[in-house]
Amino acid sequence: MNILETQNLTHIFPDDTIGIHDINLRFQAGEFTILSGTNGSGKTVLVKHFNGLLTPSGGRVLFEGKPITANLKYTRSSIGLVFQDSNNQIVGQTVAEDVAFGPENLGLSPTEVKRRVQKALTAVDLSHLANQRPYVLSGGQKRKLAIAGVLAMEPKIIIFDEPFTGLDYPGVRQVLQQILELHHNNHTIILITHELEKVLGHAHRIIVMDRGKVVMDGSPGKVIAGIENYGLKKPHGNVETMTWLQ
Protein backbone atom coordinates (compact mmCIF):
# COMPACT_ATOMS: atom_id res chain seq x y z
CA MET A 1 0.00 0.00 0.00
CA ASN A 2 1.09 3.57 -0.60
CA ILE A 3 1.93 5.33 2.59
CA LEU A 4 1.17 8.73 1.11
CA GLU A 5 -0.84 9.65 -1.92
CA THR A 6 -2.24 12.81 -3.53
CA GLN A 7 -5.27 12.80 -5.79
CA ASN A 8 -5.74 15.73 -8.17
CA LEU A 9 -4.32 18.03 -5.55
CA THR A 10 -4.65 21.69 -6.51
CA HIS A 11 -3.96 24.86 -4.59
CA ILE A 12 -4.87 28.29 -5.86
CA PHE A 13 -4.13 31.28 -3.63
CA PRO A 14 -6.71 34.02 -3.03
CA ASP A 15 -4.76 36.31 -5.38
CA ASP A 16 -5.20 33.66 -8.14
CA THR A 17 -1.56 32.54 -8.03
CA ILE A 18 -1.43 28.85 -8.83
CA GLY A 19 0.55 27.16 -6.07
CA ILE A 20 0.19 23.62 -7.38
CA HIS A 21 -2.03 22.15 -10.05
CA ASP A 22 -3.50 18.68 -10.34
CA ILE A 23 -0.80 16.73 -8.52
CA ASN A 24 -1.08 12.93 -8.48
CA LEU A 25 1.75 11.28 -6.59
CA ARG A 26 2.26 8.08 -4.64
CA PHE A 27 4.96 7.40 -2.09
CA GLN A 28 6.00 3.96 -0.80
CA ALA A 29 7.13 3.40 2.76
CA GLY A 30 10.91 3.50 3.05
CA GLU A 31 11.45 5.49 -0.14
CA PHE A 32 14.03 8.25 -0.39
CA THR A 33 12.61 10.83 -2.75
CA ILE A 34 14.07 14.11 -3.91
CA LEU A 35 11.60 16.83 -4.82
CA SER A 36 13.22 19.39 -7.05
CA GLY A 37 12.36 22.37 -9.21
CA THR A 38 13.16 26.06 -9.55
CA ASN A 39 12.10 28.66 -6.99
CA GLY A 40 8.36 29.14 -6.98
CA SER A 41 7.63 25.81 -8.68
CA GLY A 42 5.34 24.75 -5.84
CA LYS A 43 7.49 22.40 -3.74
CA THR A 44 6.82 24.05 -0.40
CA VAL A 45 3.11 24.45 -1.07
CA LEU A 46 2.91 20.74 -1.95
CA VAL A 47 4.57 19.50 1.23
CA LYS A 48 2.52 21.83 3.40
CA HIS A 49 -0.48 19.94 2.06
CA PHE A 50 1.08 16.66 3.19
CA ASN A 51 0.86 18.05 6.68
CA GLY A 52 -2.62 19.46 6.38
CA LEU A 53 -1.32 22.99 6.88
CA LEU A 54 -3.15 24.32 3.83
CA THR A 55 -6.64 23.52 2.64
CA PRO A 56 -6.70 22.25 -0.97
CA SER A 57 -8.65 24.18 -3.58
CA GLY A 58 -9.27 20.76 -5.14
CA GLY A 59 -8.31 17.13 -4.66
CA ARG A 60 -7.08 15.47 -1.50
CA VAL A 61 -4.18 13.84 0.33
CA LEU A 62 -4.32 10.30 1.70
CA PHE A 63 -2.07 8.96 4.43
CA GLU A 64 -2.10 5.18 4.87
CA GLY A 65 -5.16 5.10 2.63
CA LYS A 66 -7.25 7.55 4.64
CA PRO A 67 -7.79 11.27 4.02
CA ILE A 68 -5.40 13.19 6.24
CA THR A 69 -8.21 15.43 7.44
CA ALA A 70 -9.81 12.42 9.13
CA ASN A 71 -7.23 12.60 11.90
CA LEU A 72 -4.97 15.60 11.58
CA LYS A 73 -3.20 14.98 14.86
CA TYR A 74 -2.25 11.48 13.78
CA THR A 75 -1.17 12.75 10.37
CA ARG A 76 0.99 15.49 11.78
CA SER A 77 2.66 13.27 14.29
CA SER A 78 3.31 10.68 11.57
CA ILE A 79 4.52 13.09 8.91
CA GLY A 80 7.21 15.40 10.21
CA LEU A 81 8.02 18.59 8.36
CA VAL A 82 11.37 20.31 8.79
CA PHE A 83 10.81 23.88 7.65
CA GLN A 84 13.14 25.76 5.38
CA ASP A 85 14.05 28.43 7.93
CA SER A 86 14.85 26.80 11.27
CA ASN A 87 14.33 30.11 13.06
CA ASN A 88 10.64 29.84 12.30
CA GLN A 89 10.45 26.40 13.76
CA ILE A 90 12.19 27.02 17.06
CA VAL A 91 9.76 28.06 19.77
CA GLY A 92 11.58 27.03 22.95
CA GLN A 93 13.90 29.09 25.08
CA THR A 94 16.25 26.19 25.48
CA VAL A 95 17.14 23.37 23.12
CA ALA A 96 15.44 20.73 25.28
CA GLU A 97 12.35 22.84 25.78
CA ASP A 98 12.00 23.25 22.05
CA VAL A 99 12.25 19.54 21.36
CA ALA A 100 9.62 18.92 24.05
CA PHE A 101 7.12 21.22 22.32
CA GLY A 102 5.69 18.55 19.99
CA PRO A 103 5.45 15.67 22.47
CA GLU A 104 3.81 18.00 24.98
CA ASN A 105 1.27 18.95 22.36
CA LEU A 106 0.51 15.27 21.93
CA GLY A 107 -0.43 15.21 25.60
CA LEU A 108 2.20 12.65 26.55
CA SER A 109 3.23 12.11 30.15
CA PRO A 110 6.21 14.11 31.46
CA THR A 111 8.35 10.96 31.67
CA GLU A 112 7.55 10.02 28.09
CA VAL A 113 8.23 13.59 26.94
CA LYS A 114 11.58 13.49 28.68
CA ARG A 115 12.46 10.14 27.14
CA ARG A 116 11.62 11.38 23.68
CA VAL A 117 13.57 14.60 24.12
CA GLN A 118 16.64 12.67 25.19
CA LYS A 119 16.29 10.19 22.39
CA ALA A 120 15.82 12.88 19.75
CA LEU A 121 18.70 14.98 21.02
CA THR A 122 20.97 11.94 21.11
CA ALA A 123 19.96 11.05 17.57
CA VAL A 124 21.07 14.42 16.23
CA ASP A 125 24.04 14.57 18.59
CA LEU A 126 22.93 17.69 20.46
CA SER A 127 22.50 16.25 23.97
CA HIS A 128 25.41 18.28 25.28
CA LEU A 129 23.61 21.48 24.27
CA ALA A 130 20.25 20.58 25.84
CA ASN A 131 20.29 23.58 28.15
CA GLN A 132 21.60 26.09 25.63
CA ARG A 133 19.54 28.85 24.18
CA PRO A 134 18.72 28.03 20.54
CA TYR A 135 19.98 31.35 19.20
CA VAL A 136 23.56 30.63 20.15
CA LEU A 137 23.63 27.54 17.92
CA SER A 138 25.34 27.47 14.54
CA GLY A 139 23.30 27.15 11.35
CA GLY A 140 23.91 23.42 11.14
CA GLN A 141 23.09 22.90 14.81
CA LYS A 142 19.86 24.88 14.46
CA ARG A 143 18.83 22.73 11.56
CA LYS A 144 19.61 19.64 13.66
CA LEU A 145 17.52 21.08 16.47
CA ALA A 146 14.63 21.55 14.07
CA ILE A 147 15.11 17.92 13.00
CA ALA A 148 15.14 16.78 16.64
CA GLY A 149 11.90 18.66 17.24
CA VAL A 150 10.33 16.66 14.45
CA LEU A 151 11.95 13.36 15.50
CA ALA A 152 10.49 13.66 18.98
CA MET A 153 7.07 13.21 17.41
CA GLU A 154 8.30 9.77 16.21
CA PRO A 155 7.09 10.27 12.63
CA LYS A 156 7.11 7.70 9.86
CA ILE A 157 7.73 10.16 7.06
CA ILE A 158 10.12 13.09 7.39
CA ILE A 159 10.04 15.92 4.89
CA PHE A 160 12.98 18.32 4.62
CA ASP A 161 12.37 21.65 2.92
CA GLU A 162 15.69 22.81 1.44
CA PRO A 163 17.72 21.63 4.44
CA PHE A 164 21.07 22.69 2.97
CA THR A 165 20.24 26.34 2.41
CA GLY A 166 22.63 28.67 4.17
CA LEU A 167 24.86 25.94 5.58
CA ASP A 168 28.61 25.72 5.18
CA TYR A 169 30.32 22.56 3.98
CA PRO A 170 30.55 20.88 7.44
CA GLY A 171 26.95 21.94 8.11
CA VAL A 172 25.74 20.33 4.90
CA ARG A 173 27.62 17.15 5.71
CA GLN A 174 26.23 16.98 9.25
CA VAL A 175 22.67 17.41 8.08
CA LEU A 176 23.08 15.03 5.16
CA GLN A 177 24.57 12.40 7.46
CA GLN A 178 21.58 12.87 9.72
CA ILE A 179 19.08 12.44 6.92
CA LEU A 180 20.77 9.23 5.76
CA GLU A 181 20.75 7.84 9.28
CA LEU A 182 17.05 8.50 9.54
CA HIS A 183 16.52 6.75 6.25
CA HIS A 184 18.47 3.74 7.46
CA ASN A 185 16.23 3.70 10.52
CA ASN A 186 13.25 3.07 8.25
CA HIS A 187 11.93 6.58 7.93
CA THR A 188 10.45 7.51 4.59
CA ILE A 189 12.32 10.58 3.36
CA ILE A 190 11.13 13.37 1.10
CA LEU A 191 13.88 15.89 0.50
CA ILE A 192 13.30 19.19 -1.25
CA THR A 193 16.41 20.57 -2.89
CA HIS A 194 17.80 21.85 -6.14
CA GLU A 195 21.35 21.13 -5.03
CA LEU A 196 21.27 17.71 -6.61
CA GLU A 197 25.02 17.15 -6.60
CA LYS A 198 24.89 16.95 -2.80
CA VAL A 199 22.51 14.01 -2.46
CA LEU A 200 21.42 12.47 -5.72
CA GLY A 201 23.43 9.31 -5.13
CA HIS A 202 21.29 8.41 -2.12
CA ALA A 203 17.86 8.86 -3.68
CA HIS A 204 15.62 6.19 -5.17
CA ARG A 205 13.50 8.66 -6.99
CA ILE A 206 13.44 12.24 -8.11
CA ILE A 207 10.36 14.32 -8.80
CA VAL A 208 10.74 17.58 -10.71
CA MET A 209 8.14 20.32 -10.48
CA ASP A 210 7.68 23.30 -12.74
CA ARG A 211 5.08 26.04 -12.41
CA GLY A 212 2.97 24.03 -10.01
CA LYS A 213 3.01 20.78 -11.93
CA VAL A 214 4.95 17.54 -11.72
CA VAL A 215 6.92 17.42 -14.95
CA MET A 216 9.26 14.51 -14.30
CA ASP A 217 9.16 11.56 -11.93
CA GLY A 218 11.46 8.55 -11.92
CA SER A 219 14.82 7.12 -10.96
CA PRO A 220 17.70 9.62 -10.89
CA GLY A 221 19.35 7.93 -13.87
CA LYS A 222 16.27 8.40 -16.01
CA VAL A 223 15.24 11.87 -14.92
CA ILE A 224 18.64 13.54 -14.95
CA ALA A 225 18.87 13.71 -18.73
CA GLY A 226 15.98 16.10 -19.17
CA ILE A 227 16.51 18.16 -16.08
CA GLU A 228 17.93 21.22 -17.80
CA ASN A 229 14.62 21.85 -19.56
CA TYR A 230 13.22 22.92 -16.22
CA GLY A 231 15.81 25.37 -15.10
CA LEU A 232 17.85 22.96 -12.99
CA LYS A 233 21.59 22.55 -13.31
CA LYS A 234 22.63 19.14 -14.54
CA PRO A 235 25.30 17.88 -12.17
CA HIS A 236 28.50 16.35 -13.53
CA GLY A 237 29.58 12.84 -12.79
CA ASN A 238 28.02 9.54 -11.95
CA VAL A 239 24.44 9.89 -10.76
CA GLU A 240 24.62 6.72 -8.69
CA THR A 241 27.43 7.89 -6.46
CA MET A 242 26.75 11.61 -6.34
CA THR A 243 27.07 12.88 -2.76
CA TRP A 244 28.89 15.35 -0.57
CA LEU A 245 29.57 12.72 2.02
CA GLN A 246 32.72 11.06 0.72
Next chain:
Amino acid sequence: MAAINIFHYLPGNSVIHRIDTRIKLVCMIMLSITTSLMGRVWDYLFLTIILLLFFWLSGMPVPRLLKELKYFHLLILMIIGIQAFSLPPAPGAFIPIPGFTLAGLKSGLLLGWRLVVIVIICLLFTGTTQISSLRRAVEWFLHFIPGLPAARIGTMFSLTFVIIPLIFDRAAEISDAQKARCVSGRKNPWQRISFMVFPLLRRTFEQADEMAMAMESRCYSEVYRKTAMKTSGYDWMALGFTALVCGFLFLL
Protein backbone atom coordinates in the same frame (compact mmCIF):
# COMPACT_ATOMS: atom_id res chain seq x y z
CA MET B 1 23.15 36.21 17.93
CA ALA B 2 20.56 38.24 19.70
CA ALA B 3 21.74 41.76 20.39
CA ILE B 4 19.57 42.02 23.45
CA ASN B 5 20.53 39.66 26.19
CA ILE B 6 18.38 40.23 29.20
CA PHE B 7 15.84 38.37 31.29
CA HIS B 8 16.83 34.98 29.94
CA TYR B 9 16.24 31.66 31.57
CA LEU B 10 19.35 30.19 33.19
CA PRO B 11 18.98 26.43 33.54
CA GLY B 12 19.47 25.19 37.05
CA ASN B 13 17.96 23.25 39.88
CA SER B 14 18.12 25.68 42.78
CA VAL B 15 15.44 26.11 45.42
CA ILE B 16 14.16 29.08 43.45
CA HIS B 17 14.07 27.13 40.20
CA ARG B 18 12.05 24.41 41.86
CA ILE B 19 9.18 26.57 43.11
CA ASP B 20 5.97 25.85 41.20
CA THR B 21 5.68 28.48 38.49
CA ARG B 22 2.16 29.49 39.48
CA ILE B 23 3.26 30.18 43.01
CA LYS B 24 6.40 31.91 41.83
CA LEU B 25 4.25 34.13 39.64
CA VAL B 26 2.06 35.05 42.60
CA CYS B 27 5.14 35.75 44.72
CA MET B 28 6.56 37.98 42.03
CA ILE B 29 3.32 39.94 41.76
CA MET B 30 3.11 40.32 45.53
CA LEU B 31 6.68 41.56 45.74
CA SER B 32 6.18 43.99 42.87
CA ILE B 33 3.06 45.47 44.44
CA THR B 34 4.80 45.81 47.77
CA THR B 35 7.71 47.54 46.07
CA SER B 36 5.48 50.10 44.42
CA LEU B 37 3.67 50.85 47.67
CA MET B 38 6.51 51.11 50.17
CA GLY B 39 8.28 54.40 50.76
CA ARG B 40 10.84 54.31 53.58
CA VAL B 41 14.55 53.73 53.19
CA TRP B 42 14.41 50.87 55.68
CA ASP B 43 11.76 49.11 53.59
CA TYR B 44 14.00 49.27 50.58
CA LEU B 45 17.01 48.08 52.48
CA PHE B 46 15.11 45.16 53.98
CA LEU B 47 13.58 44.05 50.69
CA THR B 48 16.87 44.43 48.83
CA ILE B 49 18.61 42.19 51.34
CA ILE B 50 15.87 39.58 51.06
CA LEU B 51 16.01 39.71 47.28
CA LEU B 52 19.78 39.39 47.23
CA LEU B 53 19.37 36.37 49.46
CA PHE B 54 16.93 34.88 46.94
CA PHE B 55 19.35 35.75 44.20
CA TRP B 56 22.14 33.96 45.99
CA LEU B 57 19.88 30.93 46.53
CA SER B 58 19.02 30.84 42.83
CA GLY B 59 22.66 30.22 41.99
CA MET B 60 22.68 32.89 39.30
CA PRO B 61 26.05 34.59 39.00
CA VAL B 62 26.23 38.09 40.49
CA PRO B 63 28.12 39.53 37.48
CA ARG B 64 25.00 38.71 35.56
CA LEU B 65 22.93 40.86 37.88
CA LEU B 66 25.29 43.77 37.40
CA LYS B 67 25.40 43.23 33.68
CA GLU B 68 21.65 43.21 33.35
CA LEU B 69 21.30 46.31 35.46
CA LYS B 70 23.61 48.01 32.99
CA TYR B 71 20.70 48.45 30.61
CA PHE B 72 18.93 50.49 33.24
CA HIS B 73 21.76 52.76 34.35
CA LEU B 74 20.81 55.58 32.06
CA LEU B 75 17.14 55.32 32.93
CA ILE B 76 17.88 55.31 36.65
CA LEU B 77 20.20 58.32 36.36
CA MET B 78 17.53 60.17 34.41
CA ILE B 79 14.91 59.44 37.03
CA ILE B 80 17.16 60.65 39.81
CA GLY B 81 18.06 63.78 37.86
CA ILE B 82 14.50 64.69 36.98
CA GLN B 83 13.26 64.10 40.49
CA ALA B 84 16.04 66.16 42.02
CA PHE B 85 14.81 69.20 40.14
CA SER B 86 11.11 68.55 40.31
CA LEU B 87 10.19 69.46 43.87
CA PRO B 88 9.34 73.02 44.91
CA PRO B 89 12.15 74.36 47.15
CA ALA B 90 11.41 74.91 50.81
CA PRO B 91 10.95 78.63 51.49
CA GLY B 92 14.14 80.30 52.63
CA ALA B 93 16.37 77.30 51.94
CA PHE B 94 19.79 77.84 50.43
CA ILE B 95 19.83 76.58 46.83
CA PRO B 96 23.28 76.32 45.22
CA ILE B 97 21.85 75.13 41.88
CA PRO B 98 18.58 76.59 40.64
CA GLY B 99 15.70 74.13 40.93
CA PHE B 100 17.68 71.54 42.85
CA THR B 101 16.33 70.34 46.20
CA LEU B 102 17.65 67.80 48.64
CA ALA B 103 14.21 66.33 49.15
CA GLY B 104 13.93 65.95 45.40
CA LEU B 105 17.27 64.18 45.23
CA LYS B 106 16.18 61.87 48.00
CA SER B 107 12.93 61.02 46.30
CA GLY B 108 14.82 60.50 43.05
CA LEU B 109 17.24 58.12 44.72
CA LEU B 110 14.36 56.15 46.19
CA LEU B 111 12.63 55.97 42.82
CA GLY B 112 15.84 54.76 41.21
CA TRP B 113 16.23 52.18 43.92
CA ARG B 114 12.66 51.07 43.36
CA LEU B 115 13.44 50.46 39.72
CA VAL B 116 16.50 48.42 40.69
CA VAL B 117 14.38 46.34 43.05
CA ILE B 118 11.77 45.70 40.36
CA VAL B 119 14.48 44.64 37.92
CA ILE B 120 15.89 42.22 40.47
CA ILE B 121 12.42 40.74 41.02
CA CYS B 122 11.94 40.27 37.27
CA LEU B 123 15.41 38.79 36.92
CA LEU B 124 14.76 36.35 39.71
CA PHE B 125 11.59 35.23 38.03
CA THR B 126 12.65 35.07 34.39
CA GLY B 127 16.08 33.69 35.20
CA THR B 128 14.67 30.68 36.99
CA THR B 129 11.51 29.95 35.01
CA GLN B 130 11.25 28.10 31.74
CA ILE B 131 9.02 29.73 29.20
CA SER B 132 6.97 26.58 28.69
CA SER B 133 6.11 26.40 32.35
CA LEU B 134 5.38 30.11 32.43
CA ARG B 135 2.99 29.50 29.57
CA ARG B 136 1.31 26.70 31.47
CA ALA B 137 1.05 28.83 34.60
CA VAL B 138 -0.54 31.73 32.71
CA GLU B 139 -2.91 29.29 31.03
CA TRP B 140 -3.79 27.78 34.35
CA PHE B 141 -4.74 31.10 35.90
CA LEU B 142 -6.67 32.23 32.85
CA HIS B 143 -8.65 29.06 32.34
CA PHE B 144 -10.76 29.95 35.38
CA ILE B 145 -12.10 32.97 33.54
CA PRO B 146 -14.87 31.71 31.26
CA GLY B 147 -14.80 32.81 27.64
CA LEU B 148 -11.12 33.72 27.69
CA PRO B 149 -8.89 31.87 25.19
CA ALA B 150 -6.46 30.87 27.91
CA ALA B 151 -4.23 28.66 25.76
CA ARG B 152 -3.94 31.30 23.06
CA ILE B 153 -3.01 34.06 25.46
CA GLY B 154 -0.54 31.80 27.23
CA THR B 155 1.12 30.94 23.93
CA MET B 156 1.23 34.53 22.75
CA PHE B 157 2.78 35.43 26.03
CA SER B 158 5.53 32.86 25.77
CA LEU B 159 6.20 33.41 22.08
CA THR B 160 6.83 37.07 22.75
CA PHE B 161 9.95 36.04 24.59
CA VAL B 162 11.08 33.93 21.67
CA ILE B 163 10.33 36.47 18.98
CA ILE B 164 11.74 39.63 20.56
CA PRO B 165 15.42 38.66 20.24
CA LEU B 166 14.74 37.68 16.64
CA ILE B 167 13.21 41.07 15.93
CA PHE B 168 16.21 42.82 17.43
CA ASP B 169 18.55 40.69 15.36
CA ARG B 170 16.65 41.47 12.25
CA ALA B 171 16.49 45.17 13.03
CA ALA B 172 20.26 45.20 13.42
CA GLU B 173 20.64 43.36 10.13
CA ILE B 174 18.35 45.69 8.22
CA SER B 175 20.05 48.68 9.74
CA ASP B 176 23.47 47.38 8.73
CA ALA B 177 22.30 46.61 5.22
CA GLN B 178 21.01 50.15 4.90
CA LYS B 179 24.14 51.68 6.33
CA ALA B 180 26.04 49.72 3.72
CA ARG B 181 23.96 51.51 1.12
CA CYS B 182 24.65 54.88 2.73
CA VAL B 183 21.22 55.53 4.17
CA SER B 184 22.88 58.13 6.40
CA GLY B 185 23.23 60.32 3.33
CA ARG B 186 19.48 60.92 3.42
CA LYS B 187 18.40 64.09 5.15
CA ASN B 188 14.79 63.21 5.95
CA PRO B 189 14.71 61.26 9.22
CA TRP B 190 11.15 60.00 8.61
CA GLN B 191 12.23 58.49 5.37
CA ARG B 192 15.10 56.79 7.12
CA ILE B 193 12.80 55.43 9.79
CA SER B 194 10.31 54.14 7.25
CA PHE B 195 13.08 52.34 5.38
CA MET B 196 13.76 50.58 8.65
CA VAL B 197 10.28 49.98 10.00
CA PHE B 198 8.41 48.69 6.98
CA PRO B 199 10.80 45.92 5.99
CA LEU B 200 11.03 44.97 9.64
CA LEU B 201 7.28 44.73 10.05
CA ARG B 202 6.80 42.86 6.81
CA ARG B 203 9.46 40.30 7.67
CA THR B 204 8.15 39.91 11.20
CA PHE B 205 4.61 39.23 10.07
CA GLU B 206 5.80 36.78 7.44
CA GLN B 207 7.79 35.01 10.06
CA ALA B 208 4.89 34.95 12.50
CA ASP B 209 2.80 33.32 9.80
CA GLU B 210 5.39 30.66 9.09
CA MET B 211 5.98 30.13 12.79
CA ALA B 212 2.28 29.52 13.39
CA MET B 213 2.35 26.90 10.65
CA ALA B 214 5.44 25.23 12.07
CA MET B 215 3.73 25.04 15.46
CA GLU B 216 0.61 23.58 13.92
CA SER B 217 2.69 20.96 12.15
CA ARG B 218 3.99 19.91 15.56
CA CYS B 219 0.40 19.35 16.68
CA TYR B 220 -0.05 22.60 18.54
CA SER B 221 -3.69 23.30 19.21
CA GLU B 222 -5.36 26.02 21.15
CA VAL B 223 -7.30 23.70 23.35
CA TYR B 224 -6.45 24.12 27.01
CA ARG B 225 -4.76 20.97 28.17
CA LYS B 226 -4.72 20.09 31.79
CA THR B 227 -1.08 19.47 32.43
CA ALA B 228 0.19 17.88 35.53
CA MET B 229 1.19 20.76 37.78
CA LYS B 230 1.52 19.80 41.36
CA THR B 231 2.29 22.02 44.27
CA SER B 232 4.08 20.62 47.26
CA GLY B 233 4.45 21.81 50.82
CA TYR B 234 7.68 23.41 49.73
CA ASP B 235 5.86 25.69 47.26
CA TRP B 236 3.42 26.82 49.91
CA MET B 237 6.31 27.55 52.24
CA ALA B 238 7.85 29.78 49.58
CA LEU B 239 4.53 31.56 49.21
CA GLY B 240 4.16 31.87 52.95
CA PHE B 241 7.62 33.34 53.31
CA THR B 242 7.01 35.89 50.57
CA ALA B 243 3.69 36.83 52.15
CA LEU B 244 5.48 37.27 55.45
CA VAL B 245 8.04 39.60 53.90
CA CYS B 246 5.34 41.66 52.23
CA GLY B 247 3.18 41.72 55.34
CA PHE B 248 6.15 42.81 57.42
CA LEU B 249 6.79 45.72 55.07
CA PHE B 250 3.17 46.79 55.16
CA LEU B 251 2.62 46.52 58.86
CA LEU B 252 5.82 47.96 60.29
